[in-house]
Amino acid sequence: MRNRTHEPYRFLLLLLLISFFLINLATSEIQNDLERGSSLSVEDDSDLITSPDGSFTCGFHNAGGNDYWFSIWFTSSTDRTVVWTANRERPVNGKGSKLSLRRNGIMVLTDFDGKVVWESNTTSTEAHRAELLNTGNLVLKDIHGMILWQSFAYPTDTLLPNQVFTKSSRLIAAIRNGSYATGYYSFYFDNNNAMRLFYDGPEISSIYWPSPDLDMYQNSRTNYNSSRIAVLDDTGRFLSSDQFQFSASDVGSGVKRRLTMDYDGNLRLYSLNSSSGSWSVSWTALPQPCNVHGLCGRNGICTYTPGPKCSCPPGYEASDPSDWNQGCRPTFIRTCLDFQVKFVEVLHTDYYGFDLNFSYGAISVEACGDLCLGDCRCEAFSYRITGSGGRCYTKSALFNGVQTLSFPGSIFLKLPTTVEASETRVLLGSNAVCESSAAEVLLGSPTIRRVRWVYLYSFALAIGVIEAFVIVSGWWFLFRKHGVPSTVEDGYRMISSQFRRFTYAEIKKATNNFKVELGRGGSGVVYKGVLADERAVAVKRLSDLFQGEQEFWAEVSTIGKINHMNLVRMWGFCSEGRHRLLVYEYIEKSSLDKHLFTSNFLGWKERFNIALRTAKGLAYLHHECLEWIIHCDVKPENLLLDGEFEPKIADFGLAKLSQRGGPDIEFTRIRGTKGYMAPEWALNLPITAKVDVYSFGVVILEMVKGIRLSNWAVEDAEQQESELTRFVRIVKIKIQCGEDSWLEDIVDPRLDGKFSRNQALTLVEIGLFCVEEDRSKRPTMDSVVQLLLESEPESEIRSPNKLRLHLRSD
CATH class of the missing domain: 3.50.4.10 (Hepatocyte Growth Factor)
Structure with a gap:
């Protein structure tokens, strides 16, 4: 009886032993290193070196035909994305070629005829084995484990996390898509200790990033450093000794990334979707690709x-x-x-x-x-x-x-x-x-x-129609088969997959059970929190379940497509049960209204800088994004100020996305804030980017005046007009009457005359154009940026009675 009782346990033990044996057998087939005197053959597809965690694979890579390259690639990427190539200029034959770690310690790649195509520069005989590390770094080590040579020191077109980029490093793009041969574009440290993108073509050579029209300071760089060193860390942050830095849109640990100098001359940071094996762009150096020289x-x-x-x-x-x-x-x-x-x-x-x-x-x-x-x-x-x-x-x-x-x-x-x-x-x-x-x-x-x-681009138009038909048909099929709500949410989940999804428990703990309230608006309440990695965050908790869900997905998908220093950064979200929360970077100085309409008011220099930086942020949304984005609710409460009083545009819950070249769309539900809303909202006209231009005009006039112009003032018992309308009317009367002191009369008296007349006149001029009832007369945001950049504090001071009329409105 006792023996029968133990029989099931013996059987389970036997199964575990067999499983353990099979696992060890499978694992033993995976080669993690190459011993001295050994080689890898191009003819054996299993002759590979794999990193211990399986993230990277090293071996012979074929991109078509009989040409092979000895490369390192991401194991789980569907397209076998190559990050390093030994022989990018000279592929080897698919027969007889091999990579050997010779007994003299040199790693050598030979072609079918025995000719050396590539070799490591290790003349030492102490190299004992070659290993592929979990970082994607192929190294030669001696018997004590000391690294004698590493592929990280000789990058091709890609930089991996924790791969140090130095003054001797250079990322060189491929000549064309699908090729590994070196092309004309490179990323490197120049002689002024600054990082550059450089085009070196057959006829010309030219630096095109950062902007060659700006000096080092204007490009937010410094050449007062001697290290010339940069690195991309595991969380997606890039730091350089010239003060250039950026973060991935999905910043955080646990994501495989690569920084690649692409064949089209653009430098992009990619993030790998671990489930699908596909890549998404999480940062790009040039949002406007036409700025690449030589293209x-x-x-x-x-x-x-x-x-x-x-x-x-x-x-x-x-x-x-x-x-x-x-x-x-x-x-x-x-x-x-x-x-x-x-x-x-x-x-x-x-x-x-x-x-x-x-x-x-x-x-x-x-x-x-x-x-x-x-x-x-x-x-x-x-x-x-x-x-x-x-x-x-x-x-x-x-x-x-x-x-x-x-x-x-x-x-x-x-x-x-x-x-x-x-x-x-x-x-x-x-x-x-x-x-x-x-x-x-x-x-x-x-x-x-x-x-x-x-000019009729008939072919392009036909292709566009076909693409639109395919997209609409696909959505119709999905909606008909599965229903609208679940399909839409799944689609938005795909869009927002690059962000970290927080659990409600994590958010609750980070905000100390939603203890510190930062502010509230129509779509919800914002709380302060601290994440487990000690990052301070602002958590927006959407209040209304039905409407909040739509705003939630709209904001997630919108902010996921943008990257600009004057736009607030979102780090994650929570969608759990009835809870819809957004996790933003925490901005220290709160919103502009707290520093404009209170006793703690800003000086003129800060006000003008906020106007310029806000204009740049809106110009980015309107003209430079992969999709055009209309904010629809520009107001002081949505302009957050960091520790240096640099503005960041927040709250994209009311944003309108429109594909470039697409038709205008009439809005029936989405509205901005009264007093900052353009007249076309009330007239039920199609909404364009000019609604943001109008709101921006109200904001900068408020910055000049120092009071709310969006309020309403009663003139008499039967008639009322807004502060904005009265302000515009009074300014125009003063100009027509030739009053010389009208500018001093309208500028915030709390500044006590300490402001630039030229800049104040520029802001008033721009503001008056922006709040024109006829939207065709309003300028574009890129025109506004140009005029603000040209407005020097005290040079070329113009008469305050002569407003310029050359702002573009196309």
């Missing part, structure tokens, strides 16, 4: 449709339509002989660099054309109108062409009159059919003929 070659123009697309200007054609690095070639023979030429204007377009000369101030477009005519080397001239007059740049070559509505000028191409250019396509950055104007200026002729062109 479209000589004479080419980069436009947005909505993604970057290369095209040729009037009088030029593609040198090789399959390779835009070759650019565009002229359809005419360029000569300096005496013949009649014309200048064809391409709107909102400029070419960077190669200026023969430039002129500021009172110079007309005709005078600029004369400068180009008088120089045989001149191929075109760039002309724009600014606050100080016309700016003229004559060009000896046309590289790095960009066409964007944010550029307030034109390029005038110098072409023979015999060149037919009236049918040339010039795209203005929309998927919709666009009408663009170009001007032909015949030099020496008393008249200027203007010709309007209509």
Whole structure:
């Protein structure tokens, strides 16, 4: 009886022993190192080295054909993403090639004929074995475990977490997608100790990031360091000795990441979805890819449709339509002989660099054309109108062409009159059919003929229609089959998967049971909290379950697509049962209204900086995001101030997302805050980015005046008008009457006259334009940024009775 009782236990013990044996047998087949005197063969697919945790694999990689590279890649990525390659310039044959750790301690890659293709620079004979570490670093170690050589010291196009980037390091992009050969773009420390992105093409070389138009300080960098060192840590934070830093949008531990210099010249941080094996971009150096130099070659123009697309200007054609690095070639023979030429204007377009000369101030477009005519080397001239007059740049070559509505000028191409250019396509950055104007200026002729062109990108439009049909059909199928609520939530979960999902218990503990309240609004209450990693956070707890759920997913999906220093950062969320919470970075100084409408008021310098930085944040949302984002509720309460009084735009719960080139959408539910809402809300007009422009105008006028202009003031028993309407009316009367002191009368008296008259006049001017009832008269946010940047504190002080009228409203 006793023996029968123990029989089941014996059977279970036997199963455990068998399982343990099988596991050990499977594990023993995984090779974690390469001993001295051993080799890996290209012909054996199982000849691999795997990191102990299985994250990385090292071996021969085939990208097609009979070419093989000895590489390191992410094991769990679906596309076998390569992070390091030994022989990127010279692939080896699929027969007879091998990698060996020779007995002299040198690791050698040989081709089918025995020729050495690559070798480690270890002349020491002490190398005992090669190991692939959990970090993705391939190392050679001696018998004591000391590292003698490592792949981390010789990066190709990718930097991994904890891989130190030094002055001798350089990430070089591949020449094209699917290739491993080195291309023209690189990321490195320059001689001024600053990190740069550099284009070194067949014809030109050029630094294009950070902005070459700004100095070190304006780019928030410093060259007062001698270390030239940078690192990406395990949580997705990048720190550099030149003070450049950024964080992944999904910042936090537990995510596999890589920083890659991509073949298109952009530096991107990628995060791996562990369940699907796919990558998502969690940071990018250039949100506007057309700012990458050399992208479209000589004479080419980069436009947005909505993604970057290369095209040729009037009088030029593609040198090789399959390779835009070759650019565009002229359809005419360029000569300096005496013949009649014309200048064809391409709107909102400029070419960077190669200026023969430039002129500021009172110079007309005709005078600029004369400068180009008088120089045989001149191929075109760039002309724009600014606050100080016309700016003229004559060009000896046309590289790095960009066409964007944010550029307030034109390029005038110098072409023979015999060149037919009236049918040339010039795209203005929309998927919709666009009408663009170009001007032909015949030099020496008393008249200027203007010709309007209509550019139809029929093929692009057809593709867009097909894509829209496929997307709509897919959504219809999902909704019909599974129901709208669950499908929508699942879709949003996919979008927000890059953020950390907190449990309700974690949030409750972090906020000490929601003890410290920071503020409250229409969508919920905000509490202060501290996470387990000691980060201070602001937790937004949505109150209404039905409406709050929609706002919750809207805010999650919106903030997941943005990355800007003047926009609040979201670190995670909680969706558990009835609970909907958002976890933001904690901003020390609270909101702008606490420092504007109270006794603890800001000085002029801080106010103007907040206006400029807020404008930059909104311009980013409107013009630079992968999707256009409209905030819809810009007000002082949603402008948070950090320890340096730098503003961060918060609360995107009312944001409208619209695909570039998509139609306007009428809103029926979403509304902003009374007093800051544009008139089109009440008129049921389609909502565009101009509603944010209006709200921004109210805010900056309040910053000048120092009081709420969004309130209503009773004039008499039968009539009332808003403080804003009365303020605008009074300012216009004072200007018309020629009062010299009107500016001092309207600026916040608490400043006691300590403000810049030039900057105050600029803010009033911009504010009046922004609050125009006719939205077509309001400027764009990128125009506002440009004007604020040009407004020096005390230089070129203008008369307060002369407001400029050149703000663009397109």
